[in-house]
Amino acid sequence: MSNTNISPSIITLLTDFGLKDIYVGTIEGVIANLNPQLRLIHLTHEIPPQHIAAGSFCLASSYAYFPRGTVHLAIVDPGVGSSRRGVAIQIDRGYLVGPDNGLFTSVLRESPAIVAVELTDTRYWRSPVASLTFHGRDIFAPIAAHLASGVKIIELGETIDPLTLNRLEFPAIAITHGKISGSIQYIDRFGNLITNIPATAVVNRSWQIAMADLLIPQRATYSSVDRGELIALVGSSGWIEIAVNGGSASTRLGLSPTEPGNLPLTLEIVESIP
Amino acid sequence: MSNTNISPSIITLLTDFGLKDIYVGTIEGVIANLNPQLRLIHLTHEIPPQHIAAGSFCLASSYAYFPRGTVHLAIVDPGVGSSRRGVAIQIDRGYLVGPDNGLFTSVLRESPAIVAVELTDTRYWRSPVASLTFHGRDIFAPIAAHLASGVKIIELGETIDPLTLNRLEFPAIAITHGKISGSIQYIDRFGNLITNIPATAVVNRSWQIAMADLLIPQRATYSSVDRGELIALVGSSGWIEIAVNGGSASTRLGLSPTEPGNLPLTLEIVESIP
Amino acid sequence: MSNTNISPSIITLLTDFGLKDIYVGTIEGVIANLNPQLRLIHLTHEIPPQHIAAGSFCLASSYAYFPRGTVHLAIVDPGVGSSRRGVAIQIDRGYLVGPDNGLFTSVLRESPAIVAVELTDTRYWRSPVASLTFHGRDIFAPIAAHLASGVKIIELGETIDPLTLNRLEFPAIAITHGKISGSIQYIDRFGNLITNIPATAVVNRSWQIAMADLLIPQRATYSSVDRGELIALVGSSGWIEIAVNGGSASTRLGLSPTEPGNLPLTLEIVESIP
Numbered sequence: 001m002s003n004t005n006i007s008p009s010i011i012t013l014l015t016d017f018g019l020k021d022i023y024v025g026t027i028e029g030v031i032a033n034l035n036p037q038l039r040l041i042h043l044t045h046e047i048p049p050q051h052i053a054a055g056s057f058c059l060a061s062s063y064a065y066f067p068r069g070t071v072h073l074a075i076v077d078p079g080v081g082s083s084r085r086g087v088a089i090q091i092d093r094g095y096l097v098g099p100d101n102g103l104f105t106s107v108l109r110e111s112p113a114i115v116a117v118e119l120t121d122t123r124y125w126r127s128p129v130a131s132l133t134f135h136g137r138d139i140f141a142p143i144a145a146h147l148a149s150g151v152k153i154i155e156l157g158e159t160i161d162p163l164t165l166n167r168l169e170f171p172a173i174a175i176t177h178g179k180i181s182g183s184i185q186y187i188d189r190f191g192n193l194i195t196n197i198p199a200t201a202v203v204n205r206s207w208q209i210a211m212a213d214l215l216i217p218q219r220a221t222y223s224s225v226d227r228g229e230l231i232a233l234v235g236s237s238g239w240i241e242i243a244v245n246g247g248s249a250s251t252r253l254g255l256s257p258t259e260p261g262n263l264p265l266t267l268e269i270v271e272s273i274p
Numbered sequence: 275m276s277n278t279n280i281s282p283s284i285i286t287l288l289t290d291f292g293l294k295d296i297y298v299g300t301i302e303g304v305i306a307n308l309n310p311q312l313r314l315i316h317l318t319h320e321i322p323p324q325h326i327a328a329g330s331f332c333l334a335s336s337y338a339y340f341p342r343g344t345v346h347l348a349i350v351d352p353g354v355g356s357s358r359r360g361v362a363i364q365i366d367r368g369y370l371v372g373p374d375n376g377l378f379t380s381v382l383r384e385s386p387a388i389v390a391v392e393l394t395d396t397r398y399w400r401s402p403v404a405s406l407t408f409h410g411r412d413i414f415a416p417i418a419a420h421l422a423s424g425v426k427i428i429e430l431g432e433t434i435d436p437l438t439l440n441r442l443e444f445p446a447i448a449i450t451h452g453k454i455s456g457s458i459q460y461i462d463r464f465g466n467l468i469t470n471i472p473a474t475a476v477v478n479r480s481w482q483i484a485m486a487d488l489l490i491p492q493r494a495t496y497s498s499v500d501r502g503e504l505i506a507l508v509g510s511s512g513w514i515e516i517a518v519n520g521g522s523a524s525t526r527l528g529l530s531p532t533e534p535g536n537l538p539l540t541l542e543i544v545e546s547i548p
Numbered sequence: 549m550s551n552t553n554i555s556p557s558i559i560t561l562l563t564d565f566g567l568k569d570i571y572v573g574t575i576e577g578v579i580a581n582l583n584p585q586l587r588l589i590h591l592t593h594e595i596p597p598q599h600i601a602a603g604s605f606c607l608a609s610s611y612a613y614f615p616r617g618t619v620h621l622a623i624v625d626p627g628v629g630s631s632r633r634g635v636a637i638q639i640d641r642g643y644l645v646g647p648d649n650g651l652f653t654s655v656l657r658e659s660p661a662i663v664a665v666e667l668t669d670t671r672y673w674r675s676p677v678a679s680l681t682f683h684g685r686d687i688f689a690p691i692a693a694h695l696a697s698g699v700k701i702i703e704l705g706e707t708i709d710p711l712t713l714n715r716l717e718f719p720a721i722a723i724t725h726g727k728i729s730g731s732i733q734y735i736d737r738f739g740n741l742i743t744n745i746p747a748t749a750v751v752n753r754s755w756q757i758a759m760a761d762l763l764i765p766q767r768a769t770y771s772s773v774d775r776g777e778l779i780a781l782v783g784s785s786g787w788i789e790i791a792v793n794g795g796s797a798s799t800r801l802g803l804s805p806t807e808p809g810n811l812p813l814t815l816e817i818v819e820s821i822p
Contacts, residue, residue, distance in 0.1 A: 010580055012573065018463035019293065019567065022336035025286065025317035029339035032284055032315065036341060041580065043573035049464055050520060062570040065577035065685070067584060078520055081495025132495045134510030137339070189566035190597055221629025221680045236682030246598060246626055292737035293567065296610040299560065299591035303613035306558055306589065310615060323738055324794060352794055355769025406769045408784030411613070 011144050015075045016047035027141045034145040050078040057186050060106030061237045073144040074098040075136040086119035097144045102168035113162035120157035180269040191248025199234040211267040285418050289349045290321035301415045308419040324352040331460050334380030335511045347418040348372040349410040360393035371418045376442035387436035394431035454543040465522025466515050473508040485541040559692050563623045564595035575689045582693040598626040605734050608654030609785045621692040622646040623684040634667035645692045650716035661710035668705035728817035739796025740789050747782040759815040
């Protein structure tokens with residue numbers, strides 16, 4: 001990337017709010033009202049409702065492509081109004097703002113927290129008073145706007161030990177007798193099945209995927225095979241994926257395209273003859 | 275809010291155009307072509323086709339969160355090409371632009387019209403000529419761009435009496451013998467049922483909702499109850515809502531999640547023992 | 549339009565990526581990372597997966613509304629990773645960037661290519677290395693950002709003969725004995741059926757549409773008839789359309805609203821008594 005200067009004026013937004021209502025637009029209004037110079041970039045608002053794991057995967061797949069100093073506002077918040085904390089976290093490339101419910105698990109695996117703060121200073125919330133059910137509008141959006149406008153993270157509340165941040169537990173991959181067992185962590189719009197097996201696990205090996213009674217061959221690109229063929233490949237975010245050229249692997253395998261992921265589907269990476 | 279200066283460069287856009295076609299992008303192009311410095315913020319484009327009442331509700335739920343001087347462009351326009359007027363309306367916080375078909379009813383209840391103008395001056399329309407079926411692109415978008423660029427509202431056409439602006443008639447709430455009878459005015463993406471009963475009607479009372487043969491208890495937040503329980507609460511826009519913690523009230527009650535609202539569903543707020 | 553200066557800082561984006569994943573947001577991040585001053589305007593991301601013809605139609609329906617110098621980034625790319633070329637094309641009003649698979653067919657019919665370049669210079673790609681499956685993020689987005697930032701198109705790779713650009717073949721219209729035979733090229737969100745017959749073909753004629761056993765009368769606007777009536781009219785992009793006032797023509801005629809278009813449905817424009 002050619003531009004690595006601090007550029008504190010970008011906020012990204014990832015939610016499960018959908019686009020049917022005005023929740024997303026209202027958040028953009030609150031931010032514009034605090035500082036009209038800030039730019040908001042929408043990651044996605046179609047995280048399946050209250051599905052924290054899908055939110056964690058999507059944020060981790062995209063945050064690294066933004067300028068240094070970007071504030072990533074993420075709101076998938078089934079516990080809004082409960083005792084779950086609101087947090088702001090500084091990482092090497094920028095900031096994370098949202099509920100402390102595991103939503104940042106996947107980002108923090110790659111980019112450890114440098115500073116973490118519980119959002120306790122109400123001066124940085126929307127006044128006169130925050131609702132009990134829409135902290136996105138009333139707490140997280142103003143906090144993101146203040147951070148992106150130059151307020152120091154430690155001003156926003158009480159510093160907390162990053163080790164106390166909530167983390168999701170994801171299914172692990174297992175390596176036994178040369179086989180790698182994993183699962184599907186996400187299904188995208190095209191019906192591609194994104195596994196939890198990183199490409200780094202298969203470097204310099206010839207491999208294929210065994211799943212149910214299928215053997216799925218490895219190919220470099222979707223179009224390496226005829227239309228309609230099921231293949232395995234290294235996807236654009238560095239995970240092994242199962243795809244159908246010109247079609248949908250999820251439809252082919254009878255999986256719901258709206259399945260939020262973390263399917264208990266066992267697959268194995270096995271050797272193949274090159 | 276910390277920033278209350280006039281900031282005339284923001285336009286919001288609310289439509290029933292959906293996101294499948296290029297109608298929304300074309301409007302953004304027309305605005306950028308007139309003044310590339312203007313910023314467009316999307317409220318929603320998923321108003322059910324031609325459902326003016328849902329548009330009215332959504333605009334009223336969001337306009338107050340934007341900076342003073344914002345121009346709210348709203349297009350749900352089943353009568354495009356008919357004799358219905360196009361209007362621009364000045365309110366305390368900014369401007370409204372769109373068809374005079376009742377779309378601004380809910381905003382105008384809260385923020386009376388200060389000036390209203392029928393959009394008759396074709397110099398501010400897109401040239402060479404306006405289509406008969408897409409006034410959003412050819413009349414309303416240019417008008418919003420001119421207003422946000424500093425053209426005075428009275429330049430845009432003939433001043434009209436605000437009392438002549440079309441208003442929708444919404445179901446009223448009724449208060450009898452300590453009971454408040456109302457209906458559902460909107461169902462959101464999460465399946466929350468937003469009633470037409472304002473929170474101010476139940477201040478300092480213990481209450482619950484009686485609907486069909488259900489008694490729905492009042493709680494402060496979604497997570498005050500076990501997952502799957504039906505509750506009533508004060509929602510983030512100040513209306514009483516019916517929700518399911520971790521689920522969808524509309525699904526639970528057999529209502530369509532795409533129902534545009536204004537269901538003829540009677541509910542009553544009744545006293546409960548605190 | 550009042551502003552016809554070169555305004556090189558706008559990029560539009562049209563894809564089949566949908567809004568459920570972070571593919572679109574990631575592209576916006578890549579562009580912001582290269583030049584935070586650039587503005588991205590979204591045309592649509594709901595082109596049916598891999599449906600190049602629908603992408604071609606949508607781009608042609610919207611590009612002319614943007615300021616001169618706009619860079620139109622379009623990605624519907626079933627052949628990603630194959631030998632299909634990536635191209636940048638200069639036209640009178642601006643630039644086109646994307647795969648050379650026919651996606652620009654409809655724009656190039658109206659606005660011939662002035663310069664065409666195959667994207668071979670890897671200095672303008674995302675470093676360290678481009679993926680094989682996401683050229684949108686790794687090649688096309690950086691190219692669009694560089695073009696919009698002032699890099700000259702001939703710097704981006706090897707100049708090619710515009711005549712070698714891939715073009716889709718669309719069904720032609722036929723004119724025989726005063727009848728015009730055509731087909732449906734696109735169905736929009738409202739269920740309007742957009743034919744491939746231009747309004748210019750029926751200027752100064754009284755006409756109606758004959759389709760299957762229906763005779764569909766011509767009207768000027770949707771609201772010229774009672775709700776629920778099927779009509780034909782000149783649509784906002786200059787094509788003859790079939791619509792239902794207050795309803796959906798595609799539903800009425802039993803066509804799928806998600807049908808990507810190019811239906812083999814024969815219709816005829818026939819004389820009517822004025």
